[in-house]
Amino acid sequence: xxxxxxxxxxxxxxxxxxxxxxxxxxxxxxxxxxxxxxxxxxxxxxxxxxxxxxxxxxxxxxxxxxxxxxxxxxxxxxxxxxxxxxxxxxxxxxxxxxxxxxxxxxxxxxxxxxxxxxxxxxxxxxxxxxxxxxxxxxxxxxxxxxxxxxxxxxxxxxxxxxxxxxxxxxxxxxxxxxxxxxxxxxxxxxxxxxxxxxxxxxxxxxxxxxxxxxxxxxxxxxxxxxxxxxxxxxxxxxxxxxxxxxxxxxxxxxxxxxxxxxxxxxxxxxxxxxxxxxxxxxxxxxxxxxxxxxxxxxxxxxxxxxxxxxxxxxxxxxxxxxxxxxxxxxxxxxxxxxxxxxxxxxxxxxxxxxxxxxxxxxxxxxxxxxxxxxxxxxxxxxxxxxxxxxxxxxxxxxxxxxxxxxxxxxxxxxxxxxxxxxxxxxxxxxxxxxxxxxxxxxxxxxxxxxxxxxxxxxxxxxxxxxxxxxxxxxxxxxxxxxxxxxxxxxxxxxxxxxxxxxxxxxxxxxxxxxxxxxxxxxxxxxxxxxxxxxxxxxxxxxxxxxxxxxxxxxxxxxxxxxxxxxxxxxxxxxxxxxxxxxxxxxxxxxxxxxxxxxxxxxxxxxxxxxxxxxxxxxxxxxxxxxxxxxxxxxxxxx
DNA sequence: TCGGATGAAATGCGACAACC
DNA sequence: TGGTTGTCGCATTTCATCCG
Numbered sequence: 001x002x003x004x005x006x007x008x009x010x011x012x013x014x015x016x017x018x019x020x021x022x023x024x025x026x027x028x029x030x031x032x033x034x035x036x037x038x039x040x041x042x043x044x045x046x047x048x049x050x051x052x053x054x055x056x057x058x059x060x061x062x063x064x065x066x067x068x069x070x071x072x073x074x075x076x077x078x079x080x081x082x083x084x085x086x087x088x089x090x091x092x093x094x095x096x097x098x099x100x101x102x103x104x105x106x107x108x109x110x111x112x113x114x115x116x117x118x119x120x121x122x123x124x125x126x127x128x129x130x131x132x133x134x135x136x137x138x139x140x141x142x143x144x145x146x147x148x149x150x151x152x153x154x155x156x157x158x159x160x161x162x163x164x165x166x167x168x169x170x171x172x173x174x175x176x177x178x179x180x181x182x183x184x185x186x187x188x189x190x191x192x193x194x195x196x197x198x199x200x201x202x203x204x205x206x207x208x209x210x211x212x213x214x215x216x217x218x219x220x221x222x223x224x225x226x227x228x229x230x231x232x233x234x235x236x237x238x239x240x241x242x243x244x245x246x247x248x249x250x251x252x253x254x255x256x257x258x259x260x261x262x263x264x265x266x267x268x269x270x271x272x273x274x275x276x277x278x279x280x281x282x283x284x285x286x287x288x289x290x291x292x293x294x295x296x297x298x299x300x301x302x303x304x305x306x307x308x309x310x311x312x313x314x315x316x317x318x319x320x321x322x323x324x325x326x327x328x329x330x331x332x333x334x335x336x337x338x339x340x341x342x343x344x345x346x347x348x349x350x351x352x353x354x355x356x357x358x359x360x361x362x363x364x365x366x367x368x369x370x371x372x373x374x375x376x377x378x379x380x381x382x383x384x385x386x387x388x389x390x391x392x393x394x395x396x397x398x399x400x401x402x403x404x405x406x407x408x409x410x411x412x413x414x415x416x417x418x419x420x421x422x423x424x425x426x427x428x429x430x431x432x433x434x435x436x437x438x439x440x441x442x443x444x445x446x447x448x449x450x451x452x453x454x455x456x457x458x459x460x461x462x463x464x465x466x467x468x469x470x471x472x473x474x475x476x477x478x479x480x481x482x483x484x485x486x487x488x489x490x491x492x493x494x495x496x497x498x499x500x501x502x503x504x505x506x507x508x509x510x511x512x513x514x515x516x517x518x519x520x521x522x523x524x525x526x527x528x529x530x531x532x533x534x535x536x537x538x539x540x541x542x543x544x545x546x547x548x549x550x551x552x553x554x555x556x557x558x559x560x561x562x563x564x565x566x567x568x569x570x571x572x573x574x575x576x577x578x579x580x581x582x583x584x585x586x587x588x589x590x591x592x593x594x595x596x597x598x599x600x601x602x603x604x605x606x607x608x609x610x611x612x613x614x615x616x617x618x619x620x621x622x623x624x625x626x627x628x629x630x631x632x633x634x635x636x637x638x
Numbered sequence: 639t640c641g642g643a644t645g646a647a648a649t650g651c652g653a654c655a656a657c658c
Numbered sequence: 659t660g661g662t663t664g665t666c667g668c669a670t671t672t673c674a675t676c677c678g
Contacts, residue, residue, distance in 0.1 A: 014650080014671070021673085024641040088645065107642055107678070133672080134642055227674075254639085256676055263675080270640075301639085337648085337673080 003352040006422045006445040013155040015077055018144035018333035019194065019219075020137030021263055024270050026185065027175045028104050028130075032138055033147055033167035035080075035099060036073040036159040040167070042103055043068055049102035052121050053129075055084060055095040064099055074156040075099065080139060083132040087113070094118060094128050101129030104138070145188045146328050152424055153445065153635075162188060177274065186275055186308075190316040190325045191419075193333075193401025194219070198268055199277065199305060199313045200401070208281050208304035211269070215261040220396035225336035228261040235285055235300070242287045242298055269303050277309035317403070317415075326417045327402060331424060341425075346385060347393050348423045354404065355418060359411035362387035362394070443599055446638055449606035450599055454480055457595040461516050461569035474499040474514040477567050477598065481512070485605055485616065496546035498533045504613050509537075509556045510620075511564040521568035523578040523592070527585075530564050534586045537562070564590035565620045567598060575625070591621035600634040607638055 023029065034042035047065065054061045064079050080100045084093040094110035096102055105127035110118055120126045139157065142148040147163035150156075159167060162184065169180040177185065189195040201214055212235075215221065215228030222228075234257055241249040258266075272278045283302035286295050305313070318324030329351070335343035349369045353360060360368070366385045394404050394412055403415040422445065443455060457480075460473040471493075478491035478500040487510070489502030500512035511533050515521045537549040537558050552558070564586070571592050583590055593601075601619050604611050624630040 016672070022642050028641095086644080092643080107640095131643060133644085136671085137642090225673075229675095255678095258675065260674060266640085 002355050002418055002420050003348060004420070004422050004444065006424050013077065013152070015136075015140070015150060015155075016332050016336060017140050017150060017330045019264055019336075020139075020141035020144075021260070021267065022134040022137045023141045023267050025175060026177060026181075026271055026274055027173075029138055029142060029147075030166060030171065030181065031103055032100060032142065033159060033163050035068070035103065036075070036148075036163070037167050038069055038071050038073060046099050046102040050096070050099065053094070053096050053102060055097045057097060060097060068099065072158055074158050076155040076157065077136065077139065078155075080157065081132045081135040083129075086131075091115065092128055092131060094126075096129050098132075100135045100138075101132075104130040104135060106130045143330065144194070144328060144333065145192050146419075147188060152422075175274070182275065186277070186312055189272070189275060189277070190312055191328050193327045193329065193416075194264075194268055195272060195277075195401070196313070196316045196325075196327070197399060197401030198265070198272065198303075199309055199316070200403075202278065202303060202305040202309070203313065205304075208283060208302035210283050210300045210302040211258075211262045211265040214265050214303070217399055218261050218265055219399050220335070221261065221399050223335075223396070224338055226261045226264075227259040229257050229259045238298065239285065239287045242296075243290055245290045266301075272309070273303070275308075276306060277312055278303045279306050280304075324416060326419050328419045329402065329421050331421055333400060345423055345425075346389075347397060348421075350390060350393055351397070351402070351414070351418060354412060354414035359407050359409075359413040361410050362390040362412065365390045365412070443596065446635060447599060447603050448638075450480075450484065450602045454599060454602075457599065458569070461514075461567070461595040471499075471514065471516065473516050473567070474512075477512060477514050477595075478502070480598070480602060485602060486613070490551055492548055492551075496532075497548040498530075501548075501552060503553065503556055506613055507556055507561050508613055508617055509552065509558050509562045510617065511537075511562070512567060513564070514567040517568060521566065521571050522573035523566070523571070523575045523582075524573050526566075527578055527582045530566075530590075531582060531586050534558075534562060534564065534588055562586075562588045563617055563621050564588055566590075566592045567595060568592070570594055571625060576623070589617070589621040591623070592625045593620045594625070594627070596627065597624075597630050597634070600630070600638070604634055604637045611637065 031042050034040040035046060037043065047068070050061060050065070064075070067073060067075055067079060078098065080098055082098045083101065084095055084097060086092045090113050091108075091111035092106070094112075106129055108128050109125050110128040112118055117125055139148065139150075142163070143150050143157075146160055147166060149158045149160050151158075166181065166184045166188075169184060170178045171181070172178060197218065198214065201217060202209060210231065212228060212231035215230075218228075219226040234253070237257070238250065238253050241253060269278060269280070273280055281302050281304050282299035284297040284299050286297045288294070289296040314320060315322045316325050331344055331348060334347040346369065350365055353365050353368045366387045366389070369390075370384045398404055402418070405413050405415055407413050424445075443458070444452060447455070454476065457473065457476055460471070460476065474493060475491050478489065481487045481500070481502050482489055482491075487502035487504050489500065489510075491500045492498055498511045499514045502510045502512065511530060513526070513530055515526070536544060536546070537552055540549055564582075571594070575592060579590065579592060597619070601616055605616050619630070619634070624633075
């Protein structure tokens with residue numbers, strides 16, 4: 001499924017992705033990408049500047065330098081953009097405490113707090129570093145453009161494949177783009193919904209549109225976070241100022257009368273024009289000149305589609321022979337201000353329902369959302385969605401560049417393929433979600449290599465009604481071990497036999513006991529059984545009732561290399577003492593493994609080459625049994 | 639103007655009190 | 659008494675215009 005609901009146990013770093021207010025220079029954007037390329041010229045420049053400009057935090061500096069030379073380069077927003085706080089009325093601090101300020105210049109000459117001018121080691125004055133906020137906007141836009149990845153769990157930012165291509169393309173130092181860069185960036189922008197929306201608005205306007213006209217339909221128009229001054233107000237005030245000949249007021253209006261949406265549009269326009277997709281033209285407005293009494297005119301900047309723009313729009317919209325581009329949507333783009341979790345969730349669910357259908361009416365979408373399991377979440381606070389609300393949201397989604405058409409039967413149809421994205425929900429927002437789904441949602445984003453059907457283990461481990469001699473929990477657990485974790489062995493089941501046995505080419509032998517209990521598995525009364533199995537395989541006595549041990553290769557040293565493992569959803573009772581007794585009694589390593597731990601260790605095993613059977617068996621038989629005792633460490637290794 | 643810059647509002651977060 | 663909720667003050671994030 002393209003859109004998934006993921007549950008996060010812990011707080012995740014907040015970072016608003018998709019749009020950027022202050023992004024103008026594409027050269028800075030590309031330079032930023034090169035920071036992620038070990039040994040690139042930009043990296044060398046960054047390191048050189050960090051050597052004298054970095055604040056007095058050697059550990060922080062070394063940590064960043066280390067990350068810069070470790071492939072793949074992974075940096076958090078703090079590593080990339082944090083700054084020393086600015087004091088009101090004083091110049092921004094020129095000392096840096098992150099990497100991007102080292103290569104991204106601000107607009108003014110660096111000043112000390114007392115307004116004196118510092119010099120660099122060569123004795124020259126230098127530009128003050130770009131502030132953290134504009135830098136964050138660059139990162140945010142690069143994520144929206146599919147050039148950078150942002151990992152919500154650990155906050156790491158890394159290059160995408162396209163980002164790497166662009167970072168390694170032929171470069172210039174000036175703002176001018178090489179043809180390689182132009183090609184790659186045009187491709188990126190045609191997957192960037194805002195840019196497509198922008199071009200689409202211009203398509204049928206031969207005379208071009210100014211930022212206010214574009215603002216009427218741009219983004220979630222009119223919402224907080226997408227405010228526009230509006231053409232009427234702006235042009236009206238400017239006409240008045242011109243007619244009264246008030247040049248101070250003219251200047252004031254021109255430089256200050258701009259709101260969020262207007263700013264976004266100017267930024268996107270600036271980039272699209274550098275990509276040759278639009279041209280910038282003057283749009284005249286007439287007024288009566290106060291001195292001459294004749295009609296005169298002033299101009300606003302307007303934007304017009306170029307031939308390249310029309311061509312690329314055709315690619316984005318899948319016209320003629322082209323296939324529609326996949327549009328990049330992030331959860332964070334779906335609302336920026338106010339009750340964001342609620343609104344983003346609703347909008348994401350609308351997209352999800354449309355993505356899963358060939359067309360739905362507003363009422364049908366509302367019904368589906370109201371019936372959705374996540375509707376039990378407190379973030380919905382028991383409210384229900386109406387068809388009218390759905391229609392409003394869809395209008396906004398069209399505004400950010402996702403094309404949702406209305407069919408003749410009043411059905412909404414999603415035209416764009418969407419890149420996979422997630423609806424992230426954190427623990428505090430979901431206190432009462434039932435255990436199974438909650439834990440599955442929590443694990444899902446962590447499991448990149450383990451097949452997600454094994455998430456069923458979570459459900460099976462808690463459902464004691466499923467217990468039988470040949471339980472699903474047992475067979476799935478053994479299937480995981482034998483199919484994915486490179487063990488040989490068998491799923492046995494039945495009386496007087498272990499649930500499962502496994503061994504590997506290193507000579508390790510493992511007895512697996514699984515049991516499903518909704519309230520946790522207690523070892524009390526369940527240790528004798530496993531002790532007997534251990535004795536069985538060591539004794540190899542053919543007179544015993546069960547001779548399951550004949551399946552175990554005789555080459556294995558079951559006296560020294562035998563381990564046992566209990567698998568369940570959770571464990572209760574005084575299991576530490578019972579486990580210790582059992583280990584001593586059998587002289588074997590052994591432990592209790594929750595299905596969560598089983599899945600996480602499996603993921604680590606499949607992810608990390610250095611984590612083999614030795615580490616796997618150690619983790620299955622150690623004393624880290626409760627969630628808090630293993631979770632952080634395992635997740636850190638994924 | 640372009641390409642960011644900025645003070646302040648909005649929001650999050652830890653700690654500790656208060657309240658079932 | 660224990661677990662949840664309220665709140666106070668500080669920290670971080672994001673706005674909404676501002677500006678050299």
